[in-house]
Structure formats: structure tokens, C-alpha cells
Amino acid sequence: MKMTLSNGRIAIIGAGPSGLAACKSALEAGLEPVLFEQSGHLGGQWNQGAPHSGVWKAMHTNTSAINTRFSDFPHTPGLPLFPNNQDILAYLERYAAHFNLLPHLRRHTRINKVARGPKGQFIVWSVDGQGAQRAELFQYVIVASGRYNKPRYAQLPGLPEFEGMVLHSFHYRRSADFAGQRVLVVGNSISGLEIASELAQRADVTVLSSCRKPRYILRKTLNGRPSDCVAFTRAAAYTGQALPPAQAAEGLKQLILRTCGNPADFGAPRPQEDVRAAGISMNDQYLDLVQQGRIQPYGAVAHFTASGVVFQDGSQANIDAVILATGFDLNLPFLSDDIRETIQAGPDHIDLHHHTFHPCLPNLAFIGLFPQAGPYFPVVELQARWIAACWSGARALPSREQMEAGLAEFRAFRQVRYETSLHEMATRLAANVGVVPSLERYPELAQELLFGPLTPAQFRLEGPHAQPGSLADYRECLRQIGCTAPAPPTEEQIAHLQILAEALPHEKALQDLARELQAEPVL
Known part of the structure; x- marks a missing residue:
């Protein structure tokens, strides 16, 4: 050749x-x-x-x-x-x-x-x-x-002897393929929760959901806004720099508990106290479907039989199909x-x-x-x-x-x-490229740039290959999630900003914004 x-x-x-x-x-x-x-x-x-x-x-x-x-x-x-x-x-x-x-x-x-x-x-x-x-x-x-x-197939005891259908979530295509069946979904990653929830919409499907490690579950929206616009912000990145990891993680957990509740409150397994060890997943319907009895939650699988599954707590169930939402290599x-x-x-x-x-x-x-x-x-x-x-x-x-x-x-x-x-990756890479939007340059948007979404539109405001229409684009993104006008700071935002300003004294913009917000009316 x-x-x-x-x-x-x-x-x-x-x-x-x-x-x-x-x-x-x-x-x-x-x-x-x-x-x-x-x-x-x-x-x-x-x-x-x-x-x-x-x-x-x-x-x-x-x-x-x-x-x-x-x-x-x-x-x-x-x-x-x-x-x-x-x-x-x-x-x-x-x-x-x-x-x-x-x-x-x-x-x-x-x-x-x-x-x-x-x-x-x-x-x-x-x-x-x-x-x-x-x-x-x-x-x-x-x-x-x-x-x-590349689907990762969990090595679960007895699975080769199970006589029903077995597939990875990667190969799942539609709920109709499981009509009239009892289906076990193994794994509580996003795809596992999504598939279990979609199957549970069918009255003719019985859904069992198994997880080895219970996670905290975010909904797609928090307080009326997309959760990726609330949880992943520049302030969150600063928090990771300013606070010990355990303290920063506890703040995220408290946000989830305030807005979404603990899975155990809905009848799902209770996650570990440390959110870093437990992990986070996302779904809008899963917890409600568990609470309604449409999804039956279980812990880890112990082993399979020819016609069913035995869980580590000793409970068992007959099933027709297994969907492995067990990740990717x-x-x-x-x-x-x-x-x-x-x-x-x-x-x-x-x-x-x-x-x-x-x-x-x-x-x-x-x-x-x-x-x-x-x-x-x-x-x-x-x-x-x-x-x-x-x-x-x-x-x-x-x-x-x-x-x-x-x-x-x-x-x-x-x-x-x-x-x-x-927020960790976007803020770090934006600094590498030289496109972090300046809080000083956009004082009227400083609060949104800090506590608002890390939408890509903001990374064309300044620096290499900045675009003249990016400011209007960024404002339109804010409008789409309900930020139609600058909102007065909340007490929580002011307190959070004060912690960041004290912990990161080299960030002058944080100091200036902290003083400015403290002088404004509080919601």
C-alpha cells in the first residue's frame, strides 16, 4: 500500500x-x-x-x-x-x-x-x-x-443461564418490543432511569429497577429552570476552588434535596450521605413512577435463575427480559x-x-x-x-x-x-482559549454570568473569534429560560458570593460584585 x-x-x-x-x-x-x-x-x-x-x-x-x-x-x-x-x-x-x-x-x-x-x-x-x-x-x-x-456488559452470576431476553441499553429501541412482559432494568444511570420510565408508561409492562449503588436523582427542571442551568454555573466552579471538596459536595446535595427530595422519600433505595460516593443521575418521571408503584425498585442483583432474578436482600422475582444499563467502555x-x-x-x-x-x-x-x-x-x-x-x-x-x-x-x-x-471543564477550557467573559466588562450581566447557565453563547462575547451578535444571542438564551430582566439577588446568592469573595481574594470581580449585591434589595 x-x-x-x-x-x-x-x-x-x-x-x-x-x-x-x-x-x-x-x-x-x-x-x-x-x-x-x-x-x-x-x-x-x-x-x-x-x-x-x-x-x-x-x-x-x-x-x-x-x-x-x-x-x-x-x-x-x-x-x-x-x-x-x-x-x-x-x-x-x-x-x-x-x-x-x-x-x-x-x-x-x-x-x-x-x-x-x-x-x-x-x-x-x-x-x-x-x-x-x-x-x-x-x-x-x-x-x-x-x-x-462500546457497551459494558456486567458479569452478573447466572445471567448466561437466564432463558429470557437480555440486551444492553445501547440496543434498546422502543417500549413496544416489551409488551406484556416483566422487565428488569439493571443500572440507575441516566439511560437506565429513562428506559425504566419509558417502559413504565405502558400498562402492559411490569418494570423492575435494580441498582448496585443508589444515586441522588435530579429532575430536568429545578425551580422552573433547566437543572443544567442551575447546577452547572460559574459560581459552582468557583465553589469547587474555594471550599473543601466535602463542603462543596454537601452544598450540591442540599440543592438536590431541596428541589427534588431524597429518593428514599419516594420508596426508592436511599443513597449514601456523601453525594460524591453516591453519584447523581437525572430523570423527570422515575421517582414519581416508583411512588405510584409503576416501577418496583430493588437493590443489587445476587444472581439470575433460568426464569428470574434473586436480589442481594433475598427477594426474588420472575422476569421475561433484562436490560443492562451498565455503562460503556x-x-x-x-x-x-x-x-x-x-x-x-x-x-x-x-x-x-x-x-x-x-x-x-x-x-x-x-x-x-x-x-x-x-x-x-x-x-x-x-x-x-x-x-x-x-x-x-x-x-x-x-x-x-x-x-x-x-x-x-x-x-x-x-x-x-x-x-x-x-462547570469545571467549561471554565478551565475557556480560560485556556482566552474566552472567559469578563464580569467587569458586562456589569449589567455579572449576576447572570456568575449564577446563570454556562451556555456556549457567552464564549463568543470576547477573546479570539468573538462574534458581534453574541451578546444578543446570550440574552436570548437567558430569555428562553425565563431570565427576562435582571432579578434582585436572593439572600442565598449574596451569602454564597460572600463566601467565594472571602475565599478567593485574588478574584477582584467577585469582590466588586459582592459589594454591589450587598447594596441591592434582597428577594
Whole structure:
């Protein structure tokens, strides 16, 4: 096979949201991308029906529209606050067309291998839909192949002997397939709660829900606003810096208890007191359906029999089907063994500086391949912008020492936590790109920028590639969630801000805003 030097300087693997944002950011920075997609259509997971998509037809987003978008491309007017998966695919199609990404897209092209080449470059082996193989040399490679496409099958005792249907949540498509059955859903991640709740809407389906570790459950809306606009804010990021981890986590738990209640209040298993150990999931209907008796909650599975299940508390039930909502393994089969060993690729994590770069592979970057609480769209776009800025020379690539420190920080992080959060990642990456909106520059919006949503629109207000219409776009995002006019500060906000200002004296904007809010009327 003859090797060619590609005209495109950047190979981008995957045409889902991460890959599309990477392609657009590369073009914006004056670079030349080639976007590889194994299927015949862009969209990644949102391309419902593709072999690599676990999205089912009736699925809606659990993140709000203002956070499930990119910074400089609003949704069409009239979109529901929580769109369905077809809405998001249509949005990605419009995004690709608007920014002229399609000429850079190679459909039906699977990446077989990525390995180191000469002079810090990479050799990319691919095969197209006709089986033609190709090897190309690229200066840079971005891996944007998705985090949730390899189902993890829990090794549960007796499951091979169970005679009913067994499938992973990745392969769930519609509730009608389970008409008249008794169905056990194993796992209380978001997909597990969503599927159990959807099945429980049918009168002819009996739903059992099992979890090994009970979680706190957020609803999609808190106090009339999307929960991703309330829980994931710049103030939350500051809180993580200002307070000991246990104290910051307790504040989040109290928010959940005030607005959503403890699962035990509805008849579901009680989570551990420490929300960091328990974890958080999200669903609007699950707890109510448990309370109504439509979903029967259980603890961990002990073992299966030919016709049923025995739980660890000794209770048992006959069932017809099992749906395993047991998560996903990180899936990077195309990376050479050398690269996989360098980045310590495992089933859950890869060792990277800010989940993006590795000091030994500065021309290789990764987007969206980390577990996160909260919407991914804002974060993957910021990753894409940061990578493009570094490789184009607009921003300095982190030094080897900085990346080594980032690796050490991440290794310490993963000893105590599994996933990061939207506010942690967005604020960190926005600082890396140089697009954190200044509280001083927008005093009339300072309260919203601090306590309001981290919608991507705000990351075009200033800094590289700022957009003149971004302020109007940001205000429209606020309007969509009910922020039609600046609201007087609440006592809780003032107290919270005072704690942050005292703990972070170097943040002058916090000091100024704290003094300003204390002088205003209180709700």
C-alpha cells in the first residue's frame, strides 16, 4: 500500500458533535482538516439507527437546548427546551452545511490504525466503503470518536443461564418490543432511569429497577429552570476552588434535596450521605413512577435463575427480559499499542492534560472522551477551539512541564472521582482559549454570568473569534429560560458570593460584585 502525504494537515476521527466542532474550529484557525466518518451520515450518537448509535427513536435530550448547541450557531426558533434526537441531528446537519464542513467529510471511511510517523507526524490507515485501503501521513490527529459506543456488559452470576431476553441499553429501541412482559432494568444511570420510565408508561409492562449503588436523582427542571442551568454555573466552579471538596459536595446535595427530595422519600433505595460516593443521575418521571408503584425498585442483583432474578436482600422475582444499563467502555481500537500504552488507555479513562493533550504526543489530541456530568456541547467545542488555537500558533501549546503537572492532577482526581462536571471543564477550557467573559466588562450581566447557565453563547462575547451578535444571542438564551430582566439577588446568592469573595481574594470581580449585591434589595 502506497503512503501519501495528505493535503489535509489534521485528521479528525468521527463526525459527531466533537468532530464537527473540531473541523469547524480548524477551518476558523486557518488549518486544513480531513473529517473521517465510518457511517454514511454525520451526527455520531445523534445519527439514530447507525450501528454506533445507542439513541432510541423516542429519546429526548436530558440537557437544555441552550446548552445543547455551539457558541455561534443558535437553534432555529421554536425548538422545545428539551429537544428530541431528530432535532439535534437536524441541528448538526445545518451546522455542517452553514460552516461548509461537508467538502472536508469522508463518509463510509473507517479508521483501522493510527500510529506514530516520522518527525512527530502520524500515519493513518483507513478503508472506504468499497474496501479500498489507504495510508496517509498527517501532521496532526484529533480523536473525536465518541465516549459511549462500546457497551459494558456486567458479569452478573447466572445471567448466561437466564432463558429470557437480555440486551444492553445501547440496543434498546422502543417500549413496544416489551409488551406484556416483566422487565428488569439493571443500572440507575441516566439511560437506565429513562428506559425504566419509558417502559413504565405502558400498562402492559411490569418494570423492575435494580441498582448496585443508589444515586441522588435530579429532575430536568429545578425551580422552573433547566437543572443544567442551575447546577452547572460559574459560581459552582468557583465553589469547587474555594471550599473543601466535602463542603462543596454537601452544598450540591442540599440543592438536590431541596428541589427534588431524597429518593428514599419516594420508596426508592436511599443513597449514601456523601453525594460524591453516591453519584447523581437525572430523570423527570422515575421517582414519581416508583411512588405510584409503576416501577418496583430493588437493590443489587445476587444472581439470575433460568426464569428470574434473586436480589442481594433475598427477594426474588420472575422476569421475561433484562436490560443492562451498565455503562460503556472507552473504545479506541485503532490506536497503536505504543500510543495506547503512552496515554494509559483503560476502560474508563485516558491520562491527558485537561482531557485533551499528552506531553509525549503534542500533535495528537482528544475531544469528548471523558465521563462528565452535564452537557457536552459547550465543553467539546471549547476543546476544539483550544486545540486549533494551539496548533495554529494563536495560543501557546502547554509546555511539557505544564502537561506533566496536568497528568499528575488528573491521576489524583481519578483516585477519588469518576467523572468531571460541565462547570469545571467549561471554565478551565475557556480560560485556556482566552474566552472567559469578563464580569467587569458586562456589569449589567455579572449576576447572570456568575449564577446563570454556562451556555456556549457567552464564549463568543470576547477573546479570539468573538462574534458581534453574541451578546444578543446570550440574552436570548437567558430569555428562553425565563431570565427576562435582571432579578434582585436572593439572600442565598449574596451569602454564597460572600463566601467565594472571602475565599478567593485574588478574584477582584467577585469582590466588586459582592459589594454591589450587598447594596441591592434582597428577594
